[in-house]
Amino acid sequence: MKGVIAILLFFFTSLVFGQTKIITGSVIIEQGDEYLPPSGIRVENLRSYGKTLTNSEGHYSIPVSIGDTLQFSAGYVVPRKIVINKNLFDKGVLQAHLDIETIELGEAVIGKLDKNLNNNLRIRRDLKGDIYNQIGLDQRLRDLEPKKDISKFKATDVMNPLRMIGHLNGFYKKQRKIQLFERKQNILNEVINYFPDEFFINYLKIPDHKVQEFLQYADTKINLKSKVMNRQFELIGLELESVAVDYLKELNQS
Numbered sequence: 495m496k497g498v499i500a501i502l503l504f505f506f507t508s509l510v511f512g513q514t515k516i517i518t519g520s521v522i523i524e525q526g527d528e529y530l531p532p533s534g535i536r537v538e539n540l541r542s543y544g545k546t547l548t549n550s551e552g553h554y555s556i557p558v559s560i561g562d563t564l565q566f567s568a569g570y571v572v573p574r575k576i577v578i579n580k581n582l583f584d585k586g587v588l589q590a591h592l593d594i595e596t597i598e599l600g601e602a603v604i605g606k607l608d609k610n611l612n613n614n615l616r617i618r619r620d621l622k623g624d625i626y627n628q629i630g631l632d633q634r635l636r637d638l639e640p641k642k643d644i645s646k647f648k649a650t651d652v653m654n655p656l657r658m659i660g661h662l663n664g665f666y667k668k669q670r671k672i673q674l675f676e677r678k679q680n681i682l683n684e685v686i687n688y689f690p691d692e693f694f695i696n697y698l699k700i701p702d703h704k705v706q707e708f709l710q711y712a713d714t715k716i717n718l719k720s721k722v723m724n725r726q727f728e729l730i731g732l733e734l735e736s737v738a739v740d741y742l743k744e745l746n747q748s
Contacts, residue, residue: 516728517578518555519588521548521566535592536687538565540575543690546727547683555725556688558583566590682709684722685730693731698738704745712737 521535535548537556540563548554558564558578567573571592582588686705694700700708712718716733 513583514557514559515583515586516555516557516725517583517586517588518553518725519590520552521554521590521592522552523571523592523594532568532571532592535566535568535571538567539563540565543692544688545690546688555727557728564588564590566592568592571595678713678719681719681722682706682713685709685718685727688727689731698734699742700738708738708741711741715740 521532521537523532532552533548533550535552535554536545537548537554538545539556539558541559542557542562544556546554546556556564560578560580560583562578563575564578565573565575572595574590574592576582576588576590578588686709691702691705694705694708695702698708709718712734715737716730718730721727721730
């Protein structure tokens with residue numbers, strides 16, 4: 495009798511803790527009396543290695559099971575871990591409060607400087623710059639935030655010499671090209687940050703160095719933007735499975 499009870503208890507526990515669902519929530523940074531909704535906070539499930547980033551309003555969605563640990567981190571905040579108990583799992587909503595990380599002076603290490611200032615310089619790889627070089631975009635335009643209609647000519651531009659010059663030399667068209675590229679890249683990054691690396695490499699069999707190219711290919715086959723905006727990541731995962739089959743066939747033929 496005890497054996498039967500033990501088996502039933504084990505089965506029930508496995509059933510409860512084996513359930514997975516997507517919870518949504520928000521991240522808030524406490525700074526004095528102000529509460530800021532930060533974007534770009536990394537949210538990671540330490541058990542499943544699922545990960546995502548908060549959007550511009552500080553919101554996120556991520557699949558969890560009871561007992562999972564979510565870690566919230568970024569370069570400027572104190573990392574925080576939260577265990578998903580049954581109460582949080584049932585609610586399906588989790589708001590995480592984070593603190594700004596302060597750097598104590600005692601933690602700073604000042605190295606000896608060379609009298610020749612050039613010898614103190616170190617080369618740091620600029621990943622964003624590498625991408626701009628690869629697609630032929632002007633580095634000087636990378637941090638500009640053009641308006642949606644920046645490349646369109648308006649009748650009033652005739653009265654504005656600077657605007658006229660911008661249209662004639664293609665400056666505004668380049669700005670528009672950068673904006674469209676970065677919007678598309680942000681969508682692809684959301685997908686990359688949501689799914690663990692194992693999903694692409696081990697499950698879909700996509701080579702590690704081809705993941706970015708695969709998602710660009712997938713974006714031409716399925717509407718990634720609308721699904722990301724609606725947080726339909728489970729649907730994206732299912733559709734990526736079929737797209738991966740076609741992509742690998744074409745990859746092997748090339």
